[in-house]
Amino acid sequence: MDKFLLIFSDKELRKKILFVLGILVVFRIAAALPVPGVDPFKLKQLFEGNQFLGLLNLFSGGALDNLSIIMLGVGPYITASIIMQLLTMIFPGLKEMYQEEGEAGRKKFNQYSRLLTVPLAIIQGFSLLILLENREILEHLGLMERIISLTIIAAGSVFLMWLGELISEYGIGNGMSLIIFAGIVASIPGSIQQVLLSFSSDKSLIFSILGFLIAGILVVAAVVIITEGERPIPVSYAKRVRGTRVYGGVSTHLPLRVNQAGVIPIIFALSILLFPQMIINFTAQSGNELVRSISNTILVFISSSWFYGAAYFILVFLFTYFYTAVTFDPEQISSNLQKQGAFVPGIRPGRPTADYLSKILTRITLVGALFLGVIAVLPIAMQAATGFAALTIGGTGLLIVVSVVLETVKQVEAQLVMREYE
Numbered sequence: 001m002d003k004f005l006l007i008f009s010d011k012e013l014r015k016k017i018l019f020v021l022g023i024l025v026v027f028r029i030a031a032a033l034p035v036p037g038v039d040p041f042k043l044k045q046l047f048e049g050n051q052f053l054g055l056l057n058l059f060s061g062g063a064l065d066n067l068s069i070i071m072l073g074v075g076p077y078i079t080a081s082i083i084m085q086l087l088t089m090i091f092p093g094l095k096e097m098y099q100e101e102g103e104a105g106r107k108k109f110n111q112y113s114r115l116l117t118v119p120l121a122i123i124q125g126f127s128l129l130i131l132l133e134n135r136e137i138l139e140h141l142g143l144m145e146r147i148i149s150l151t152i153i154a155a156g157s158v159f160l161m162w163l164g165e166l167i168s169e170y171g172i173g174n175g176m177s178l179i180i181f182a183g184i185v186a187s188i189p190g191s192i193q194q195v196l197l198s199f200s201s202d203k204s205l206i207f208s209i210l211g212f213l214i215a216g217i218l219v220v221a222a223v224v225i226i227t228e229g230e231r232p233i234p235v236s237y238a239k240r241v242r243g244t245r246v247y248g249g250v251s252t253h254l255p256l257r258v259n260q261a262g263v264i265p266i267i268f269a270l271s272i273l274l275f276p277q278m279i280i281n282f283t284a285q286s287g288n289e290l291v292r293s294i295s296n297t298i299l300v301f302i303s304s305s306w307f308y309g310a311a312y313f314i315l316v317f318l319f320t321y322f323y324t325a326v327t328f329d330p331e332q333i334s335s336n337l338q339k340q341g342a343f344v345p346g347i348r349p350g351r352p353t354a355d356y357l358s359k360i361l362t363r364i365t366l367v368g369a370l371f372l373g374v375i376a377v378l379p380i381a382m383q384a385a386t387g388f389a390a391l392t393i394g395g396t397g398l399l400i401v402v403s404v405v406l407e408t409v410k411q412v413e414a415q416l417v418m419r420e421y422e
Contacts, residue, residue, distance in 0.1 A: 010415075010416070013172075013412070013415050013416070016170065016171050016172050016415075017171070017172060017412075019166075019167075019170055019171045020167050020171035020172055020173065020178065023163050023166060023167050023171065023175075024178065024179070024182045026163065027070075027160065027163055027179055027182060028182065028186060030068065030069060030070045030156065030159070030160070031066075031068045031070060031183070031186075032066070032068065033068050033069050034066050034067050034068055034069075035067045035068070035069060035071070035138070035149060035152070035153075067132070067138070068156075069152050069153065069155075069156040070156035070157065070159065070160045071125075071128070071153060071156070072121055072124055072125055072128070072153060072154075072156065072157040072160075073157070073160060073179070073180070073183070074157070074160055074161060074164060074176045074179055074180065075124065075157070076117045076118075076120040076121035076124055076157050076161075077113065077114070077117045077157070077160075077161040077164075077176070078176065078267055078268070079117075079120050079124075080113045080114070080116035080117045080120055081113045082268050082272065083116060084109065084112055084113045084116065085322075085323075085326060088326070094109070097109050114161065117157070117158065117161060118154065118158065121153070121154040121157040121158065122150060122154050123279075125150050125153035125154050125157070126150055127279060128153075129146065129149060129150065129153075160179065161176075163175065163179065164176040164178070164179050167179075172408060172411050172412055172415070173404065173407060173408040173411055174404070174407065177263065177400065177403075177404045177407070178404060178408070180267075180400055180404075181400060181401055181404040181405075184397045184400060184401055185401065215378075216398065219375065219378065219398055220398065220402055222371070222375075223375070223398070223399055223402045223403070224402060224406065226258055226259050226367070226368060226371050227259055227262070227402070227403060227406055228406070229257070229258035229259070230255040230256060230257045230258060231255070231256045231258070231360060231364050232253035232254070232255055232256075233253060233254040233255075233256060233344060233357065233360065234251060234252075234253050234344065234345055235251070235252050235253060235254050235337065235342050235343070235344060236250075236251045236252075236342065236343060236344075236345055237250050237251075237252075237340070237341055237342045238341045238342070238343065254333070254337075254357075256328075256357075256360060256361055256364060257364075257368075258364050258365075258367055258368045258371075259320075259368035259371070259372065260323075260324040260327065260328055260361070260365060260368065261319070261320050261323040261324050261327070261368070261372075262403055262407070263399055263400050263403040263404070264319070264323050265315075265316050265317075265319035265320040265322075265323055265369075265372055266316060266372060266375075266376055266399060266400065267400075268315070268319040268322075268323070269312055269315035269316045269319055269376065272315055273308070273311060273312060273315065277299075280295050280298055280299050283295040308380070309377045309380045309381075312373075312376050312377055312380075313373040313374075313376060313377050314373075316369070316372050316373045316376045317369045317370070317372070317373045320365060320368055320369035320372055320373075321365055321369060324361065324365050328361065330353075330354045330355075330357035330358040330361065331354045333354070333357060334349070334350060334351070334353040334354035334357060335354075337349065337353065338350060338353070344356060344357075372399070375398075375399050376399075379397075
């Protein structure tokens with residue numbers, strides 16, 4: 001309670017929090033503005049039976065289930081970020097720009113991601129419009145109407161990207177994560193209502209609901225433990241004599257987090273899974289018989305829950321290692337420690353220290369990667385066990401909510417500590 005009062009008693013911190021809330025209100029207003037010509041009944045039926053669109057709705061922050069003007073959400077921007085991150089592994093110049101040129105290099109790198117977002121938003125928007133028209137959820141559009149709708153949808157995605165960056169720059173927390181978080185939280189009352197209505201009509205659901213609640217509590221506890229878990233590496237500083245004074249000689253530790261990548265691998269994996277499905281849905285409507293036949297065969301295969309679950313788990317696992325390797329460079333950490341006169345007890349500075357850090361990081365990341373993979377496929381397992389789609393709020397959505405809350409609370413506490421120090 002004292003911290004809560006302290007937050008709102010600080011003018012600068014209060015301003016940041018109110019700014020974030022204001023941006024989220026704008027986001028929810030935009031999410032309530034639908035594209036004209038939508039059949040709500042058919043749209044509801046499609047979402048109830050299509051896990052692909054359900055995940056895309058999660059990705060859009062809850063803006064797709066009523067076909068709003070920001071129906072694509074931050075998906076195109078995240079896809080563009082993934083592509084740029086992958087390109088750093090191919091082009092050394094991009095890697096140098098991202099890791100070695102400091103803040104100016106990262107700003108330039110992010111600008112390339114923003115520019116790439118526009119064509120990706122156009123491609124995804126066009127594919128989604130074609131899919132919805134063929135399912136007779138959206139009225140068939142003429143050429144000019146389609147161009148206007150596509151322009152609005154692409155502009156909505158860019159607008160949402162801008163709102164997320166405003167939160168990151170002027171508010172508290174990661175803007176993109178908070179937008180997805182707001183969409184998930186906004187959908188919780190509807191999910192609870194659906195569960196209660198089903199429960200009132202089918203008493204046999206009581207065991208499913210109790211199991212879901214227990215699993216939810218256990219998953220939240222596990223997410224907090226893994227997210228906060230870390231392996232401390234002891235670090236000592238050599239004594240240095242300057243004149244009559246002795247510096248250094250202290251010991252500290254370098255924390256290596258079990259889940260170094262946070263929720264990013266989940267978002268990356270979702271983007272990789274969603275984008276090809278959008279393209280295949282588009283090519284499945286091709287006038288060429290061979291292309292249409294191949295696309296439909298692939299679509300049936302990748303829509304299988306077994307394939308989807310296995311692909312999702314593998315992508316999350318791989319992206320956990322990938323993002324950890326991008327954000328944590330053992331060689332750079334080892335070099336910085338050596339320059340500061342620090343060393344890991346029992347390990348020689350330089351290359352041996354880098355190898356030691358890499359070995360430890362690989363081991364603890366295995367735990368984090370396996371955990372994230374299990375959490376990602378948990379909704380599929382819950383749905384298969386209960387046969388009830390409403391009991392799938394766990395997994396991805398729950399992980400994002402818990403991770404975003406923890407990250408935002410930490411940033412708020414850091415702001416409070418900084419102000420108390422001042």
